[in-house]
Amino acid sequence: MTEMTDKNVCSETLPCRFPLTGAIEAVQKEIEQRLLSSPPPLRALARHLAKAPGKNIRAYSLLTCAIDKDDLVSYDAIRLAVAIEFLHLATLVHDDVIDDAKTRRGIETIQTKFGKRPAVICGDYLFCMALQAASELEKGDDKSLRQLLPDYMTQICLGEMRQNLNNRNFALTQAQYLKIIAGKTAALFEASFFGGFILSKEDKAKEDQYKKLGHSIGMIFQLTDDCADYEHNCKQTKKPVMSDYEQGVITLPLIYAFKENETLLKKAKMGAPASEIVESVRKSGGLIYTRTVVKRYYKKARKIIDSLDISVQKHRNLSVILDRSVNGIDIGIKETAIK
Amino acid sequence: MTEMTDKNVCSETLPCRFPLTGAIEAVQKEIEQRLLSSPPPLRALARHLAKAPGKNIRAYSLLTCAIDKDDLVSYDAIRLAVAIEFLHLATLVHDDVIDDAKTRRGIETIQTKFGKRPAVICGDYLFCMALQAASELEKGDDKSLRQLLPDYMTQICLGEMRQNLNNRNFALTQAQYLKIIAGKTAALFEASFFGGFILSKEDKAKEDQYKKLGHSIGMIFQLTDDCADYEHNCKQTKKPVMSDYEQGVITLPLIYAFKENETLLKKAKMGAPASEIVESVRKSGGLIYTRTVVKRYYKKARKIIDSLDISVQKHRNLSVILDRSVNGIDIGIKETAIK
Numbered sequence: 001m002t003e004m005t006d007k008n009v010c011s012e013t014l015p016c017r018f019p020l021t022g023a024i025e026a027v028q029k030e031i032e033q034r035l036l037s038s039p040p041p042l043r044a045l046a047r048h049l050a051k052a053p054g055k056n057i058r059a060y061s062l063l064t065c066a067i068d069k070d071d072l073v074s075y076d077a078i079r080l081a082v083a084i085e086f087l088h089l090a091t092l093v094h095d096d097v098i099d100d101a102k103t104r105r106g107i108e109t110i111q112t113k114f115g116k117r118p119a120v121i122c123g124d125y126l127f128c129m130a131l132q133a134a135s136e137l138e139k140g141d142d143k144s145l146r147q148l149l150p151d152y153m154t155q156i157c158l159g160e161m162r163q164n165l166n167n168r169n170f171a172l173t174q175a176q177y178l179k180i181i182a183g184k185t186a187a188l189f190e191a192s193f194f195g196g197f198i199l200s201k202e203d204k205a206k207e208d209q210y211k212k213l214g215h216s217i218g219m220i221f222q223l224t225d226d227c228a229d230y231e232h233n234c235k236q237t238k239k240p241v242m243s244d245y246e247q248g249v250i251t252l253p254l255i256y257a258f259k260e261n262e263t264l265l266k267k268a269k270m271g272a273p274a275s276e277i278v279e280s281v282r283k284s285g286g287l288i289y290t291r292t293v294v295k296r297y298y299k300k301a302r303k304i305i306d307s308l309d310i311s312v313q314k315h316r317n318l319s320v321i322l323d324r325s326v327n328g329i330d331i332g333i334k335e336t337a338i339k
Numbered sequence: 340m341t342e343m344t345d346k347n348v349c350s351e352t353l354p355c356r357f358p359l360t361g362a363i364e365a366v367q368k369e370i371e372q373r374l375l376s377s378p379p380p381l382r383a384l385a386r387h388l389a390k391a392p393g394k395n396i397r398a399y400s401l402l403t404c405a406i407d408k409d410d411l412v413s414y415d416a417i418r419l420a421v422a423i424e425f426l427h428l429a430t431l432v433h434d435d436v437i438d439d440a441k442t443r444r445g446i447e448t449i450q451t452k453f454g455k456r457p458a459v460i461c462g463d464y465l466f467c468m469a470l471q472a473a474s475e476l477e478k479g480d481d482k483s484l485r486q487l488l489p490d491y492m493t494q495i496c497l498g499e500m501r502q503n504l505n506n507r508n509f510a511l512t513q514a515q516y517l518k519i520i521a522g523k524t525a526a527l528f529e530a531s532f533f534g535g536f537i538l539s540k541e542d543k544a545k546e547d548q549y550k551k552l553g554h555s556i557g558m559i560f561q562l563t564d565d566c567a568d569y570e571h572n573c574k575q576t577k578k579p580v581m582s583d584y585e586q587g588v589i590t591l592p593l594i595y596a597f598k599e600n601e602t603l604l605k606k607a608k609m610g611a612p613a614s615e616i617v618e619s620v621r622k623s624g625g626l627i628y629t630r631t632v633v634k635r636y637y638k639k640a641r642k643i644i645d646s647l648d649i650s651v652q653k654h655r656n657l658s659v660i661l662d663r664s665v666n667g668i669d670i671g672i673k674e675t676a677i678k
Contacts, residue, residue, distance in 0.1 A: 041500035094463060098456045117437045117503045120459065124433060125496040127466060131489035141480040150470035157464040161380035164456045 009072055015138065017072035020063055020317065027059045027081045034082070034129060045110055045122045049089065052105035057324065058192045059085045061217070064317040065196025065210055071313045076137050077199045080145070083133035084192050087149060090126035091156055091188075093119055098160075099247060127153075144198055152191035159183020168248035170268055174255055178219070185225075186218025193217075202310075209304050213318070216301040220325040223294045226251035227329055230281050243274050252293065253286030260284040295331040298322065348411055354477065356411035359402055359656065366398045366420045373421070373468060384449055384461045388428065391444035396663065397531045398424045400556070403656040404535025404549055410652045415476050416538045419484070422472035423531050426488060429465035430495055430527075432458055437499075438586060466492075483537055491530035498522020507587040509607055513594055517558070524564075525557025532556075541649075548643050552657070555640040559664040562633045565590035566668055569620050582613050591632065592625035599623040634670040637661065 010016040018026065032053065038046035059081035066077035095101070096109040097119045103109060111119035134149050162180045166172050193214025197207060229244045230253050244251050245268075254277070258265045261284045268277060281287065305318045349355040357365065371392065377385035398420035405416035434440070435448040436458045442448060450458035473488050501519045505511050532553025536546060568583045569592045583590050584607075593616070597604045600623045607616060620626065644657045 039497055041497050041504055094459055098459055118500065120433055120437055120462075121496055121499045121503065123459075124462075124466070125493065125500075127463070128489050128493040128496060131470065132486070132493065135482070135485040135489050140482065140485050143474070143479060146474040146479055146485070147471070150467050150474050154464065154467040154471065157460055157467060158378055158380050160460045161457065161464070164460065165380055 009070070015075055017068070017070070017074055018078070019072060020067060020313075023063050023073045023078050023081075024056065024060055026078050027063070027085065028053065028056060030078065030082045031056075031085055034086075034133075038125075042122060042125050045114055045118060046125075048107070048110065048113060049093075052107045054085065054088070054105065056081075056085055057221075057321070058088055058188055061189065061214070061321050062192040062196040064314065064321060065193050065214075066199040067196075067311070067314045067317070068200055069311065071311055074138075074199055076139050077196060079133050079136055080148075080195050080199065081192075083130045083149065084188065084195065086126050086130035086133060087153065088188060090123050090130060091160075093126060094123035095160075097123065098164075101242075139199070142198065145195070148191055148195050148198075152187045155183045155187035157183075159185070159187060163249065166250065169250060170258065170265055172250045172255060174252060177250065177252055177255055181219060181222040181226075182215065185222035186215045189218030189221065190214035206308065209308065213301055213304045216297040216304070217322060217325045220294050220297045220301070220322075221327075223252060223290055223297070224325070224327045224329050227253060227287050227290050227294075228327070230254075230278055230287060243278070245277050246274050252290045253281050255286075256289040257281040257284040257286040260286075291329060291331050294326065294329070298326065298331060348409070354414055356407070356409070356413055357417070358411060359406060359652075362402050362412045362417050362420075363395065363399055365417050366402070366424065367392065367395060369417065369421050370395075370424055373425075373472075377464075381461060381464050384453055384457060385464075387446070387449065387452060388432075391446045393424065393427070393444065395420075395424055396560075396660070397427055397527055400528065400553070400660050401531040401535040403653065403660060404532050404553075405538040406535075406650070406653045406656070407539055408650065410650055413477075413538055415478050416535060418472050418475055419487075419534050419538065420531075422469045422488065423527065423534065425465050425469035425472060426492065427527060429462050429469060430499075432465060433462035434499075436462065437503075440581075478538070481537065484534070487530055487534050487537075491526045494522045494526035496522075498524070498526060502588065505589065508589060509597065509604060511589045511594060513591065516589065516591055516594055520558060520561040520565075521554065524561035525554045528557030528560065529553035545647065548647065552640055552643045555636040555643070556661060556664045558636045559633050559640070559661075560666075562591060562629055562636070563664070563666040563668050566592060566626050566629050566633075567666070569593075569617055569626055582617070584616050585613050591629045592620050594625075595628040596620040596623040596625040599625075630668060630670050633665065633668070637665065637670060 007019050007022055008016050009018075032050050035046040035050040062081045062084055063073050063077055066073045068074075092104060093110050096104055097111050097116060100111070101109050102112050109119070110122050114122070130149060134145075137145060139145060159180055159182065162176075163184055166176065166180065190211050191214070193210045194207070197210035226244065229251065245254065257280060258268070261280060264277070264280045264284065267280075301322050305315060305322065308315070308318075310318075346358050346361055347355050348357075371389050374385040374389040401420045401423055402412050402416055405412045407413075431443060432449050435443055436450050436455060439450070440448050441451050448458070449461050453461070469488060473484075476484060478484060498519055498521065501515075502523055505515065505519065529550050530553070532549045533546070536549035565583065568590065584593065596619060597607070600619060603616070603619045603623065606619075640661050644654060644661065647654070647657075649657075
């Protein structure tokens with residue numbers, strides 16, 4: 001699937017390895033190609049999805065973690081990164097069915113354009129695409145790799161279910177909320193970091209460090225996203241327009257605001273409009289507090305990155321991922337991001 | 340997971356093997372146990388499903404095909420049979436979301452009891468359970484086994500999608516219909532037969548025979564089910580009450596009746612009530628014709644079973660599966676079923 005360039009390192013005895021830039025391009029191309037060449041009954045849906053590719057941040061994370069001591073990644077890393085992105089896409093399509101979302105990544109959702117039935121089937125199909133890519137791994141005899149997608153997919157389902165069970169639960173605690181997003185969002189980041197680590201052939205003793213790093217970065221992603229939901233009244237993001245609050249999704253800025261301001265809790269219970277709630281969350285310091293939690297995860301992640309015995313390039317790339325996860329919000333430690 | 344009994348064959352050098360009866364019991368127990376011990380957010384849903392276990396005909400098929408020359412099956416066969424049944428259950432839960440079905444196996448569907456969101460998530464979770472069971476295989480280095488679930492799951496999605504695209508397509512041909520059910524139903528039977536075959540260590544040259552056998556039996560299952568839909572006005576089966584016709588699902592009895600009776604086609608297009616259509620399908624010979632198609636698949640399957648160089652027990656068990664697939668409908672060759 002990947003073209004040979006003079007930058008790829010191939011030998012007669014060992015499988016080819018690729019520099020990071022080539023590998024990420026290969027992943028993007030591969031995802032597009034697999035979507036465009038889907039079998040006829042699903043082709044129109046898959047082609048619609050191909051129109052709005054994601055940022056592939058999970059693939060980039062996986063490839064970065066998969067970098068070996070020569071700053072190269074294996075073909076298996078490309079395959080597994082493709083699998084992770086398809087898994088992510090599958091969850092998005094089913095999420096949009098669950099949330100009755102109208103748009104995603106700036107285009108109509110599968111459900112809006114093709115209907116509920118095709119959307120449920122399309123999500124299942126994307127799961128299959130993920131599993132197919134993963135089943136093609138050369139290193140398929142590795143049990144941790146075989147169990148990676150099933151195990152983390154289960155974590156995602158549990159997170160989604162917890163979120164659903166706590167819809168409009170105004171008594172949700174911070175601990176419960178963190179558990180929800182650990183499954184819903186951070187699990188797939190952890191899977192990417194852990195999957196990349198397995199393929200990097202780094203010292204097995206570092207496994208937990210990579211898992212924790214993936215978890216922390218995933219938590220930062222979700223927390224900053226939850227902040228963004230209260231920061232933009234008219235959403236500039238390419239996400240569905242209905243706010244978390246309107247959807248009954250209780251996030252940390254709101255949990256904090258409820259604790260600080262009991263009147264707000266009463267108002268929410270009475271069904272106060274989003275505009276009023278958003279304003280109060282800001283005033284009560286819900287966003288500032290959430291940023292301090294982000295900062296905690298950021299520091300934990302930075303400490304892990306700095307502790308790893310890795311090349312300058314790998315260190316720089318992991319730092320870039322960490323910085324991107326903060327998504328431009330000010331947590332007061334921006335300058336320490338890149339060494 | 341399986342208790343040792345004096346019938347199991349264990350040695351110090353080889354993994355344990357089990358007689359068929361013990362293995363099927365182990366599968367049932369294992370499915371129940373995994374459902375009952377699901378993590379809290381999904382436990383109530385999984386426990387609801389455990390109340391109405393299926394007939395496990397796919398597991399039984401897989402185990403039968405996995406019988407080795409000593410009439411025993413491996414532990415991997417039990418694991419893979421569990422995976423196949425979870426995959427089947429996942430498709431049922433998503434089907435019920437797609438069809439807005441009220442009951443399944445005589446109890447409320449997950450969607451009816453818990454809502455659409457939990458039902459979509461629960462289906463995804465059951466996929467994960469299937470994949471987890473499959474990822475535990477000892478023989479995990481076998482690429483055909485690794486690709487089994489992703490490949491056949493894809494076939495199922497394609498079948499479901501074709502059915503959806505052809506909803507209320509009164510011009511559907513027999514060939515198109517057969518292609519739909521080949522994916523929707525026969526694919527999982529083929530997967531069961533093929534999966535069992537891989538684990539049986541039978542001669543690789545027989546692979547295609549087992550695949551074809553699974554396909555034929557799956558086709559018979561769906562065709563007889565489609566007949567049953569027109570045979571019982573007040574459904575005695577434990578399926579949703581709305582008929583295929585009312586759901587816009589065009590099946591072979593109706594396709595044949597449309598060809599024989601053009602007035603019927605016009606009536607259907609005008610939205611004639613189910614009672615009228617059902618009566619006309621019977622009168623125009625739609626059921627008799629469908630049974631001749633069943634008979635064709637039956638003969639093909641019988642020929643394959645008789646051609647296999649297998650033990651008397653394996654031959655008898657495959658014959659039992661074939662006979663059950665006809666589900667008691669009279670195709671005029673009942674007496675030849677068991678040798």
